[in-house]
Amino acid sequence: MHHIGTFVAFDQHSGKELNKVLNCAQGPGASMPVGYLGSHQLTLLQFPACPLPETDEKVGYLAGVLSTPGITGYLLMAVIILLGWFSRPKGRRLSYRVFYAMHHLLVTAWVLLLVVHAANDWVGVGVPVVLLIAGLPILSYGFTRAKRLYLSCLKIELVKVVRSESGQLLRLDVDLPRSYRLATVGEYAYINVPKASCTEWHPFTIAGIEVVDGVQRITFIIMAAGIWTKKVHEIIKPEGERAVLHIDGPYFAPAVTIQAHEVVVGIGGGVGVTPFLSFLSHIASDAASNFKRAHIFWTTRTASDYKIMSDLFSKLEERMQTRGGKLVLHLHTTPKGSIWKGDGIGSLFDLATRHIWQKRVDTFIRKDPTMIPTIARYTRMPLHAVVVNDILHSGNPVAIPVGRPDFTRELKAVGNQDTHADVGVYVCAGEPVKQSVEEACVACNMSTTTQKFHFNYERFS
Ligand SMILES: Cc1cc2nc3c(=O)[nH]c(=O)nc-3n(C[C@H](O)[C@H](O)[C@H](O)COP(=O)(O)OP(=O)(O)OC[C@H]3O[C@@H](n4cnc5c(N)ncnc54)[C@H](O)[C@@H]3O)c2cc1C
Known part of the structure; x- marks a missing residue:
């Protein structure tokens, strides 16, 4: 948008003229858009610094392209393209872990770049632009991270471990703390085994639900399918010390x-x-x-x-x-x-x-x-x-x-x-x-x- 708006204005007007309309150049008491909070804290990241030099010389199109919003704009576009590339169904199938890692990296980069992108504070759109565009996703992402952090603190008791004779299936019976809601038939939950990977939570159907002395006991059956499940088969053994695991769920499924x-x-x-x-x-x-x-x-x-x-x-x-x-x-x-x-x-x-x-x-x-x-x-x-x-x-x-x-x-x-x-x-x-x-x-x-x-x-x- 800057290419057809702001940069063209830079090409046709002097710093003196532009300072009259740029938000960042307005003095205290100037009228601002409704809900505008300003972002004067990020002045260090502004390029060119605002207000622009008070001269009669035209600022120039290239100054816009090489400005903080210009450079970060291109980087934001690159991030979006990379996100699309790594999210292709084929790419996800080929290596989910690469998709997962890149998604976390790129989404974080996107939010940070968006903050820097708005640092020049040229145009006012109410609250800082990053909150307007990504406020809700940031909130829901933050909520899921905080929830998983909380769930990682809960003690889950592994009461029974059975391995099938073929060695392919591992049955886990776990007792859930009372803060978990009662699961219903067909639902699933995410399991995290820190010894296998601190960051990976994998979905598994709740294959059995029983309430024993007021405590909810649920059963999972885990097939040794890939990297994580094979690690879990090695870590969780029918005999010996019980491994630590965390559970996020239950969640709705078609069944x-x-x-x-x-x-x-x-x-x-x-x-x-x-x-x-x-x-x-x-x-x-x-x-x-x-x-x-x-x-x-x-x-x-x-x-x-x-x-x-x-x-x-x-x-x-x-x-x-x-x-x-x-x-x-x-x-x-x-x-x-x-x-x-x-x-x-x-x-x-x-x-x-x-x-x-x-x-x-x-x-x-x-x-x-x-x-x-x-x-x-x-x-x-x-x-x-x-x-x-x-x-x-x-x-x-x-x-x-x-x-x-x-x-x-x-x-x-x-x-x-x-x-x-x-x-x-x-x-x-x-x-x-x-x-x-x-x-x-x-x-x-x-x-x-x-x-x-x-x-x-x-x-x-
Ligand atoms: C709703 C649902 C219910 C399921 N129920 C069962 C069940 O009852 N029993 C059973 O054995 N299997 C079940 N699965 C399949 C089980 O989740 C996968 O077999 C398991 O995640 C494979 O992990 P892996 O690393 O061993 O396999 P890999 O082949 O190494 O990994 C492939 C899959 O693992 C997942 N994955 C990889 N990395 C990550 C990561 N960092 N974070 C989260 N996920 C990642 C992705 O889905 C990916 O496609 C269920 C799947 C779903 C969606």
């Missing part, structure tokens, strides 16, 4: 609406199951939950990961037996690599498990033919499932199929149980699973007019 549906399908890929574990922990606790039917799908590469939540699954089994409600857990293990063709060492596994599985299906048929699991009707053959007894504390068998669920078939089966009840479908998984569930919802919605399948999606990146 919080899960409780609004009477019929719910939750689909979690790997650690993406955490929003649904939180829902399950709510059902398992004595809190009155109004769901009629819930189907939770958890697909994982390593079947032993399920054992990390065996206490919750056992509690749910007890709850279903004593208080009713229809909950079905679909645990699928999806090994990496191409689809197995039935050869090699896997054929032995096939031989050993096929008749056990058939026996289980026969038992279902004898008890109640409507109870046969949908996977028994998958057309994709061969079907493989393992029946295990060490996930539930009761020792009751749990079937774990190998391979991804057929979502269209599964959703149709859920819908057919009550063709007038709408179904809330929630997915927290990678793109391929999201796509196939979305397509399944579309297919189900097209095949019925009496019920709706509501698709909801959340991702962890």
Whole structure:
């Protein structure tokens, strides 16, 4: 703006003339814009100094370009361009840490440059320009920093640490001080582990909420995904001295609406199951939950990961037996690599498990033919499932199929149980699973007019 306004005036007028209109050159008692506080404290940074020399010579365009507002104006533009460059989705994906560090550096530089930019005090725009332009963001940024400083002083007690057999998942149960509000199903919180990094706060879904003797106990499941999470896996061990950690939250996430549906399908890929574990922990606790039917799908590469939540699954089994409600857990293990063709060492596994599985299906048929699991009707053959007894504390068998669920078939089966009840479908998984569930919802919605399948999606990146 100075290029088409102020600098042109510098080119056409003398210092004597300009001093009559420049704010900084007005003596005490001159009329100023409403709310104008002035910034005479920064006169040391003024170039050229104000008032301008009282001569009849024109000041010149270049004097404006090389003035404090001129130079800082170019620097401000460079800062904005760099901010845009480092904030590109591609750049953020490539290295979030570079984006994060540059953002803090550049935003601070932007505010400081803005203060210096207004030091010449040429034009009055009410309060100092920096407060007018960046006052609100500075306040909210200052608030979050102050809040995190305060949260870093609170004592969080780490009461339980469990590592999955695969070593990929770490379960942390923590007791929160009373100053934290009660978390609700599906929410998340930021975790900071000073020993891993003082400045990094990473978001994690609250996978379990329980109130023990008036104290809120929440559960997190952390997958060793990258630099910070791997460090946390090394620092926080199931045995030995408990590491210090800080928590900022809970915060709202899409899965919080899960409780609004009477019929719910939750689909979690790997650690993406955490929003649904939180829902399950709510059902398992004595809190009155109004769901009629819930189907939770958890697909994982390593079947032993399920054992990390065996206490919750056992509690749910007890709850279903004593208080009713229809909950079905679909645990699928999806090994990496191409689809197995039935050869090699896997054929032995096939031989050993096929008749056990058939026996289980026969038992279902004898008890109640409507109870046969949908996977028994998958057309994709061969079907493989393992029946295990060490996930539930009761020792009751749990079937774990190998391979991804057929979502269209599964959703149709859920819908057919009550063709007038709408179904809330929630997915927290990678793109391929999201796509196939979305397509399944579309297919189900097209095949019925009496019920709706509501698709909801959340991702962890
Ligand atoms: C709402 C939500 C809920 C989540 N819930 C879970 C969960 O329950 N369990 C789970 O295992 N994972 C969860 N995640 C993912 C988890 O936050 C990431 O896996 C974790 O932050 C990866 O950190 P990393 O350094 O190990 O990975 P890296 O691959 O090294 O870092 C990549 C990601 O870490 C984050 N990051 C990097 N540096 C910083 C920094 N300085 N400050 C803040 N963030 C930074 C960025 O998001 C970046 O994309 C959730 C994510 C979100 C958004």
